[in-house]
Amino acid sequence: MSINLKLSSWGIALLLLVGGCNNRANQVEEGSDKVSGRLNLVKERGSLVCGVNGELPGFSFVDENGEYSGMDVDLCRAVASAMFDDPSQVEFRDLGSQERFVAVQSGEVDLLSRNTTWTLGRDTSVGMEFAPTTFYDGQGILTTKASKIEKLEDLSGRSVCILSGTTNEQNLADRMRKLNLDYSPVVFEDTDLLYAAYEQDRCEAATSDRSQLTARRAVMGKPEDHQVLNTVLSKEPLGPLTANGDSEWFDVVKWTTYAMIQAEELGITSENVDSFAETEDPQIRRFLGLEGKLGEDMGLPNDFARRIIKNVGNYGEIYKRNIGDPFNLDRGLNALWTDGGLLYSPPFR
Amino acid sequence: MQQSDLAKIPWWRNRRVVEIVVQAFVLAIAISIIAWMGNNLSNNLQRLNLNFGFDFLDRAASFAIADPPIEYRPTDPYFRALLVGLLNSLRVMFFGIIIAATLGITVGIGRLSDNWLVRKLASLYVEILRNTPLLLQLFFWYFGVFLRLPKIENPLIVGDRFFLTNRGLDIPWFASNFRTDLSWLAIVGCLLLATAAWTKRNQAIERGQNPRFWLGILVLGVLGAILLFCFGIDWIVPQLQEQSITGGLNLSPEFATLLFGLGIYTSAFIAEVVRAGIQSVSKGQWEAARALGLNSTSIMQMVIFPQALRVMIPPLTSEFLNLIKNSSLAIAIGYSDIYAIGNTIFNNTGKPIEVILLLMMVYLIINLIVSLIMNRFNALVQLRER
Numbered sequence: 001m002s003i004n005l006k007l008s009s010w011g012i013a014l015l016l017l018v019g020g021c022n023n024r025a026n027q028v029e030e031g032s033d034k035v036s037g038r039l040n041l042v043k044e045r046g047s048l049v050c051g052v053n054g055e056l057p058g059f060s061f062v063d064e065n066g067e068y069s070g071m072d073v074d075l076c077r078a079v080a081s082a083m084f085d086d087p088s089q090v091e092f093r094d095l096g097s098q099e100r101f102v103a104v105q106s107g108e109v110d111l112l113s114r115n116t117t118w119t120l121g122r123d124t125s126v127g128m129e130f131a132p133t134t135f136y137d138g139q140g141i142l143t144t145k146a147s148k149i150e151k152l153e154d155l156s157g158r159s160v161c162i163l164s165g166t167t168n169e170q171n172l173a174d175r176m177r178k179l180n181l182d183y184s185p186v187v188f189e190d191t192d193l194l195y196a197a198y199e200q201d202r203c204e205a206a207t208s209d210r211s212q213l214t215a216r217r218a219v220m221g222k223p224e225d226h227q228v229l230n231t232v233l234s235k236e237p238l239g240p241l242t243a244n245g246d247s248e249w250f251d252v253v254k255w256t257t258y259a260m261i262q263a264e265e266l267g268i269t270s271e272n273v274d275s276f277a278e279t280e281d282p283q284i285r286r287f288l289g290l291e292g293k294l295g296e297d298m299g300l301p302n303d304f305a306r307r308i309i310k311n312v313g314n315y316g317e318i319y320k321r322n323i324g325d326p327f328n329l330d331r332g333l334n335a336l337w338t339d340g341g342l343l344y345s346p347p348f349r
Numbered sequence: 350m351q352q353s354d355l356a357k358i359p360w361w362r363n364r365r366v367v368e369i370v371v372q373a374f375v376l377a378i379a380i381s382i383i384a385w386m387g388n389n390l391s392n393n394l395q396r397l398n399l400n401f402g403f404d405f406l407d408r409a410a411s412f413a414i415a416d417p418p419i420e421y422r423p424t425d426p427y428f429r430a431l432l433v434g435l436l437n438s439l440r441v442m443f444f445g446i447i448i449a450a451t452l453g454i455t456v457g458i459g460r461l462s463d464n465w466l467v468r469k470l471a472s473l474y475v476e477i478l479r480n481t482p483l484l485l486q487l488f489f490w491y492f493g494v495f496l497r498l499p500k501i502e503n504p505l506i507v508g509d510r511f512f513l514t515n516r517g518l519d520i521p522w523f524a525s526n527f528r529t530d531l532s533w534l535a536i537v538g539c540l541l542l543a544t545a546a547w548t549k550r551n552q553a554i555e556r557g558q559n560p561r562f563w564l565g566i567l568v569l570g571v572l573g574a575i576l577l578f579c580f581g582i583d584w585i586v587p588q589l590q591e592q593s594i595t596g597g598l599n600l601s602p603e604f605a606t607l608l609f610g611l612g613i614y615t616s617a618f619i620a621e622v623v624r625a626g627i628q629s630v631s632k633g634q635w636e637a638a639r640a641l642g643l644n645s646t647s648i649m650q651m652v653i654f655p656q657a658l659r660v661m662i663p664p665l666t667s668e669f670l671n672l673i674k675n676s677s678l679a680i681a682i683g684y685s686d687i688y689a690i691g692n693t694i695f696n697n698t699g700k701p702i703e704v705i706l707l708l709m710m711v712y713l714i715i716n717l718i719v720s721l722i723m724n725r726f727n728a729l730v731q732l733r734e735r
Binding site: 010097098100101102105106121122125126127128157159164165169170172173174176177183184185186187188189190193196197200201202243244245 | 373376393396397399405411412413414415416422423424491492496497500515516593601602603680681682683685689692693695696697698699700701
């Protein structure tokens, strides 16, 4: 093409663009307001899209009946119950540790309930908003009894299987650096692969949250050959989270979580919630929505707490059914504040 | 065309004008799509209170990498972690291409062999490897082969020097001291001498002179190189202690899986490219060569393969680029290549767009360099017409 031809086509293209640009700029301004209303989006859609792990027994996994179950799953069902009175109006997306934050950032999932540790970096730099902690955990080490590893120092020079992009990876690096010891990390992206490689003896230890290690140990070929050490490497407060910039939606998720905890404190369970319909106690009346407008102020129906407890249960029931009974883990830090634990809900008024 | 003719054509039928307008329109559409996407991106980043920038690369990495090829500690910045990943990737890419090309050419020629068994085995090799997914093959190599090697307590020892366990392959490696460096230099010198002697020997044959002298120099050079390799270099042989093997170089099972899995997978595709190239050489060449009395090996080496090379190089380039891109599957089996480390970084910092742009640039640059080299090679083997 000759030089004249090329220049002319660029010139006309520029003219067209300048003409079209003004229109486009205006349209985008309007669009950004609509995006921040995730609560309205979910209401219109009629169901919740929840990001979960899918491979972690006790928190989020598919049980023998083909149903998603676990603590994280129950939280999603609680939010769905609060909004739609139907715990099955949830669509679950299995997310790996790599893509979980991007899925929330891009709006692909409404909330992430994926045994994610609350850290400052994730709150600020990654742009996530953490709802109250549902499970206070710590990082631990899983080893075979044959490897004779009893404490952290014994990991010197050994190979350790780790999941990439987790706080576990960083915590172990920090602790070993403090002790000035070398170790050999084998970094996997997929949880199932990690434990498969660990069982095949590729590495002598695996590190993750203690609840995860206990859960995965229970489903190994020979659980009696493995042990979770008593060493706790770090604090791992696990809980649900939403994206930055949407306080309305964040409030819904936050107070759904608190409702489950408050219900246990008030002694309301899924069995006896109906019997409280005639109660005179003002605290319980407000909580269950029999008086006041606590729910309406959030954009939810007033009896959202009753719906949650009726359909899913209070925190104690959820813990017992998912973690207490299957793995025999006692509440420890996950007990109510009145029992010496850390679960404390702000007042519902 | 005459001036009067041009004046009579209306602008909407004037070919030149129409061409310009259509080009401009398409260009405007392309630019506006890109501008819209960029606008969308920046709006969403604003909405989430995230900003776009590369200064996070200076932050401390806080994660460890196993067996880094250069010095690396978790306090080093992300930048250095990416560099370690890049070196790991380059290792796999380089050796992977060598393995794939060697195996591919062998199997490709084998598919056209006169021997029925060789032909059928080569076909089986190609069909199985081409028709199964690469990820599946990698998992097979990892869980089916390299993790099934004996445990560290009783390793498989080959020749008293090579230790095979499910923690990897331990091979003797040289210590970096003066004696080793000197030996390497001397080896290079001997090999250069040998190459020069070989060229001179060929020249002597062509001129009808006695090549024995040059042959002698060649043999001396090769012998010298071998002796220096075995005795001159300071080898460290791996030693088995109770729970570990110290000394020597450890090639992790992840590296071995990626190298062999990727190399063998790509070699099947290269074998087909080689076969196509050889079959593109006309039958007449084979017949003429046989009429001259050359045997099979000489025909392939001196007549057919150089001509086949002209056809083979562009598809071969594609296969090399595929291997380079497929090396990013390292993340699935736990090898810390640049993609795996980039993944960890964007997960920890919450900056997926910047990191992915960086990764794309890296792969693009590596691929462009390889394409450039292969295109030069291509130009070299083309027919020079007068």
